[in-house]
Amino acid sequence: MKEYRQNSHTFSLAFWAVLCTATAIVLFVHSHKIVSRALKAEEILAGVALLMFGPAALAVYIIRSRAVWVSVDHLRGIVVNGTRTIPWEEVYRVERRRPRLRSESGPTQAKPWSLDSTNLAGGCAEGCLIGGSEAFIVVLILGAALFVFWLVFFALVPLLILPLLEVFAPFGDRIRIQSRRGTLLLRDLSDAEEFMAAVALRRPITEE
Numbered sequence: 001m002k003e004y005r006q007n008s009h010t011f012s013l014a015f016w017a018v019l020c021t022a023t024a025i026v027l028f029v030h031s032h033k034i035v036s037r038a039l040k041a042e043e044i045l046a047g048v049a050l051l052m053f054g055p056a057a058l059a060v061y062i063i064r065s066r067a068v069w070v071s072v073d074h075l076r077g078i079v080v081n082g083t084r085t086i087p088w089e090e091v092y093r094v095e096r097r098r099p100r101l102r103s104e105s106g107p108t109q110a111k112p113w114s115l116d117s118t119n120l121a122g123g124c125a126e127g128c129l130i131g132g133s134e135a136f137i138v139v140l141i142l143g144a145a146l147f148v149f150w151l152v153f154f155a156l157v158p159l160l161i162l163p164l165l166e167v168f169a170p171f172g173d174r175i176r177i178q179s180r181r182g183t184l185l186l187r188d189l190s191d192a193e194e195f196m197a198a199v200a201l202r203r204p205i206t207e208e
Contacts, residue, residue: 001073003082004195007065008106008173008188012163013058020054023047053168061167070186072198078177080184088202090180096196097208100171101162105192108162110155 027047071079077087098105166172166188175186175196189195196205 001071001079002191002194003069003071004186004192005065005069005190006186006188007061008190008192009108009163009167010058010061010065011107012160013061013167016160016164017054017058020050024050024054057167068184068186070184070189070195072195074198074201077202078184078199086177086179086181086184091177091203092180093176093178093206094196094199094203095176095178095206095208097174097176099166099173101165102158105173106190108158110159111150 024047027043027050067081069081071082073079073085077085077091079085102108172188173192175189175192177184177186199205
């Protein structure tokens with residue numbers, strides 16, 4: 001049986017942990033060299049906070065994904081951690097709340113960068129900016145500006161900002177399974193659509 005773990009944002013959190021650790025190192029090791037003074041309490045607290053919300057948060061996220069996972073047995077029920085089974089007849093309700101800030105579940109993805117979509121050279125081929133160095137500079141500047149725009153809004157935001165908001169704030173994908181034995185809450189489940197499709201064969205799904 002396939003295992004579904006709560007780890008769909010591991011890559012984004014790992015990248016975030018690297019950024020937080022590097023920034024904390026600068027605060028602890030190099031800031032007094034830059035400004036020629038001892039560390040202030042604010043800098044120490046900021047460094048500790050970065051380590052907590054960076055590598056410490058990643059460690060907790062990985063531990064959670066290793067501590068609780070599920071699989072689907074079409075005959076017996078939902079298998080938790082490979083050992084405990086929630087029989088289908090004991091499942092009262094399965095609720096699904098999709099991510100609040102995007103339409104798809106699972107890891108966020110950056111939209112591919114394509115200079116062709118900008119049509120920078122379309123008019124120039126017809127004679128608007130033919131052959132001059134000024135035309136090349138204008139196209140280069142516009143291309144660089146569009147690349148920065150894509151990098152911020154179509155790469156940084158979906159690959160870093162949205163996953164962080166889904167992990168640290170209640171905006172992410174959540175699946176709640178209510179049964180006679182209690183409630184099982186799953187967040188950021190890998191291949192959530194496949195898991196829900198398998199569950200829907202035996203129990204109806206309520207979506208918020």
